[in-house]
Amino acid sequence: MSVTQAAAYAAPAPKAPLERTTVPRRPVGEHDVLIEVKYAGICHSDIHQARDGWGEGIFPMVPGHEIAGVVAEVGPGVTKYAVGDRVGVGCFVDSCRECEYCLAGQEQHCVQGATGTYNALDRNGEPTYGGYSTHLVVDENYAVRIPEGLALDVAAPLLCAGITLYSPLKHWGAGPGKKVAIVGLGGLGHMGVKIAHALGAEVTVLSQSLRKREDGLRLGADHYYATADEATFKELKGRFDLILSTVSAPLGLDRYLSLLRVGGALVNVGAPEEPVELNLFSVIAGNRTLAGSMIGGIAETQEMLDFCAEHGLGSEIEVISGDQINEAYERVLSSDVRYRFVIDTSTI
Numbered sequence: 201m202s203v204t205q206a207a208a209y210a211a212p213a214p215k216a217p218l219e220r221t222t223v224p225r226r227p228v229g230e231h232d233v234l235i236e237v238k239y240a241g242i243c244h245s246d247i248h249q250a251r252d253g254w255g256e257g258i259f260p261m262v263p264g265h266e267i268a269g270v271v272a273e274v275g276p277g278v279t280k281y282a283v284g285d286r287v288g289v290g291c292f293v294d295s296c297r298e299c300e301y302c303l304a305g306q307e308q309h310c311v312q313g314a315t316g317t318y319n320a321l322d323r324n325g326e327p328t329y330g331g332y333s334t335h336l337v338v339d340e341n342y343a344v345r346i347p348e349g350l351a352l353d354v355a356a357p358l359l360c361a362g363i364t365l366y367s368p369l370k371h372w373g374a375g376p377g378k379k380v381a382i383v384g385l386g387g388l389g390h391m392g393v394k395i396a397h398a399l400g401a402e403v404t405v406l407s408q409s410l411r412k413r414e415d416g417l418r419l420g421a422d423h424y425y426a427t428a429d430e431a432t433f434k435e436l437k438g439r440f441d442l443i444l445s446t447v448s449a450p451l452g453l454d455r456y457l458s459l460l461r462v463g464g465a466l467v468n469v470g471a472p473e474e475p476v477e478l479n480l481f482s483v484i485a486g487n488r489t490l491a492g493s494m495i496g497g498i499a500e501t502q503e504m505l506d507f508c509a510e511h512g513l514g515s516e517i518e519v520i521s522g523d524q525i526n527e528a529y530e531r532v533l534s535s536d537v538r539y540r541f542v543i544d545t546s547t548i
């Protein structure tokens with residue numbers, strides 16, 4: 201079975217609604233697998249990019265980098281996967297494979313630039329198209345195995361939201377005895393709560409309001425505060441070892457830095473379209489760290505999936521059909537998502 205054209209939803213131009221179309225898929229090469237995509241999560245990054253929020257994109261754009269599916273065909277040199285295997289693809293589909301970061305399993309930081317799953321040009325200069333599509337061809341080294349214990353629909357969002365929180369939580373030592381705050385209870389944030397709780401940390405959600413408090417506590421948070429309430433910042437001053445911000449809009453970082461203990465770290469993973477302001481005294485006082493983190497490498501993504509399967513951590517999802525993507529984008533933009541929209545690609 202070879203597929204040269206795949207059905208997909210694409211934004212034809214920046215800010216234009218997504219519409220059904222077809223996109224080319226390359227023939228299955230020596231080390232490629234053809235994936236029949238089953239589910240694709242909607243990440244806020246899809247919306248930033250489809251609307252040129254981070255700069256000029258490549259159009260038509262088929263977003264989607266939270267991809268779960270089944271291997272439908274393998275190239276003759278493929279050793280890791282067989283037809284029928286359940287696999288995932290995240291934010292990148294290639295990298296140089298020889299720089300120090302690729303060799304260290306941090307392909308996302310490839311010196312030549314990792315090839316984005318969409319909104320990118322591949323090593324041959326052809327545009328890449330993402331997971332809002334029925335099929336995808338990818339080098340076996342850039343796919344990961346979805347463990348049996350995880351259903352494909354709840355696994356899809358782990359390929360970006362899951363790894364984006366797992367990686368900094370591990371790196372910054374979230375675990376027993378550590379107080380961790382997650383800012384923003386959206387797609388990334390809700391996975392942060394689940395994973396930090398499973399790692400044994402004491403977890404606090406800092407959300408704009410108390411609207412989603414019951415959910416937050418059910419997902420594993422020990423405490424839940426509204427950031428619209430100024431009293432929150434007074435009460436929590438100096439409280440946390442680690443704060444992860446998943447907020448998609450510019451955030452006043454000084455207020456959040458003041459919530460760290462001496463030596464604590466605020467790790468920002470949210471990627472707003474505008475710069476933010478920072479008073480450097482916020483990090484000088486208390487020897488605090490302000491850091492960032494970008495997704496994770498292939499090996500760590502596999503580790504995260506195995507961890508999530510072991511702890512029964514899927515994403516909380518709302519499954520939608522292809523014709524509901526534009527409406528879902530609006531709902532994500534108004535923080536009205538509980539907690540990830542996932543496209544059933546059989547509806548494309």
Ligand code: NAP
Pocket residue numbers: 242243244245246248360361364383384385386387388389406407408409412446447448449450468469470471472493494495532533535537539
């Ligand atoms: P999301 O589902 O929309 O969640 C973002 C949450 O931030 C919202 O649910 C909301 O939570 C909060 N929020 C939104 N606007 C806010 C505002 N004006 N002030 C305060 N809080 C606000 O988005 P997502 O998919 O989780 O992605 C979040 C961000 O991370 C995006 O910018 C995305 O591009 C970025 N991202 C980064 C990486 C990385 O590697 N670093 C990977 C993936 C995504 P409450 O309603 O609880 O307040």
Ligand code: ZN
Pocket residue numbers: 243244245246265360361
């Ligand atoms: Zn993403």
